[in-house]
Amino acid sequence: MNEASILGQVALGYAPMIDRQRDVTATRLTVFPARADAKVPPAPLLEALAEAWPADAGALALNVASETLLHDLMLAQPAANVMVEVPAFMAVDPAHTEAIVALHRHGNTLMLQGRPRAELPREVLPCFSAAIVDVAEERRTDATPPPGVTRSIGFVQSGIRSAAEVEAAFQRGAQAVLGWPLDDPLPAADPKAGARSDLQTVVELIRRVDKEEPVDRLDAVIKLDPTLGFKLLRYINSPAFGLRVEIASFRHAIMMLGYQRLKRWLALLLAQASKEANMKPVMFAALRRGLLMEELVRASGNGQSDPQLRDEAFICGVFSLLDKMMRQPFAELLKSIPVPAAVSQALVDSEGPYQPYLELVQAVESASMFDLREIAERLMMSVGEVNAALLRALANARTLG
Structure with a gap:
């Protein structure tokens, strides 16, 4: 299967992952199957992505909007520079435990997407380096955890819509944000600041x-x-x-x-x-x-x-x-x-x-x-x-x- 064929079976979205210094630390691709009932083969998709994003090109994060395709991609073991986001509902499901653990052992960075509604299997918990938390579901008020609570992994804030939300996320201790608010109203120009x-x-x-x-x-x-x-x-x-x-x-x-x-x-x-x-x-x-x-x-x-x-x-x-x-x-x-x-x-x-x-x-x-x-x-x-x-x-x- 050639690259053109596999790229016709998915739709791709793009966003940067940005740290508190405002540097881009990873590129995130969101992958949708073009048809809900389609069976997308993982190997040619990974080959097409690797051609555009080789191992020396930095981190590539994959957000796959299909449980079946994500499971298949994990089993296919992408290159080590590929970060994989795993939705919480999959992380708590024993059916995916083996694939998650194997991918972690392979050297890939895994990120937990969302808040789990149940306890993660003991084997799975150490596999995640960070959690991705939507700002709408954020319960933190600052970077200090409540008494008796230990946070073992950092978090990346998604769903950011304004510069104020960016600042609030970093105040809460976010290690990065997904995307950047490009539709904020224009800030007032400083009349004293002439053009450089x-x-x-x-x-x-x-x-x-x-x-x-x-x-x-x-x-x-x-x-x-x-x-x-x-x-x-x-x-x-x-x-x-x-x-x-x-x-x-x-x-x-x-x-x-x-x-x-x-x-x-x-x-x-x-x-x-x-x-x-x-x-x-x-x-x-x-x-x-x-x-x-x-x-x-x-x-x-x-x-x-x-x-x-x-x-x-x-x-x-x-x-x-x-x-x-x-x-x-x-x-x-x-x-x-x-x-x-x-x-x-x-x-x-x-x-x-x-x-x-x-x-x-x-x-x-x-x-x-x-x-x-x-x-x-x-x-x-x-x-x-x-x-x-x-x-x-x-x-x-x-x-x-």
Whole structure:
């Protein structure tokens, strides 16, 4: 069974696991069988995931929304970098004890999902390194356990909907949260905080590139900011760019990129310029949104032979969270930052050719099976094509750091 075939039998959702330093410690994939009655073979699914997420790529957490498929995946013994979430109802069921213990012995990290309604079998209890607890079911009020209560494992908070809930979870002692609240209302901008010089330089470069000014003028602007020049050279020499020769000068880098790809790089740089700790997960999400939108446009056929469409989709995805980072509504923000008309349509007016792709990305982020299917059908894409695009985007994101 090939990769395309197995990816057509499931639907995938994506979320990061983020620790109290706001660093991403693992990538979580939620796996739904495409049909409730389908028997999904575990081995080819694990092979497809391993190809996109090899052992040296860090931790991959699997949240499998099927008791049968999860049991089969545990028996198939995934690679040691794969963390497996086990629902509490399965953990207390003796029918799954042998598979849980065997997977623990294999070296995989296991996480208990939810609160068990009965006592866990004695053999199973030591197998779990942490519990995943939804904020709606949280009974802790702080990090200190009640008198006489010993907590043997840490917990990861899921169901987070706001920055305040993030802070409360870490106050209660959470070692990480699942996902990050991207729909919080815009925080008030500090009128005393002017734009940082590096942000001004990037915005100025975007304006000049939009006008397609000569390379000499662009080179002169970049030379005024050594950090910016370093980041440009690091980007163009990264594996994601695929060049066979090393680029050592700003002029050569600009000539190799061209105006369209330089816009793409500057969009990424602008979206990663914040120094605020709480913006780190937002910047992480912005890069993946851009890469996923690019891959979705490519997979849909619209961008197969048109790199400009793919680059615009990338910029749209990366900029889709820029209002959070810059603390300005898009209608104001895009007055100073030139973007393609179709990108502005999606971000300001929630319409236009890129809007359905942005909605599809959001459905993947929220692991909304119904929305994912409905939007994919609207775009005349299969769920398998969406899954393949997601895995390619996550793999590409790793090469860009």
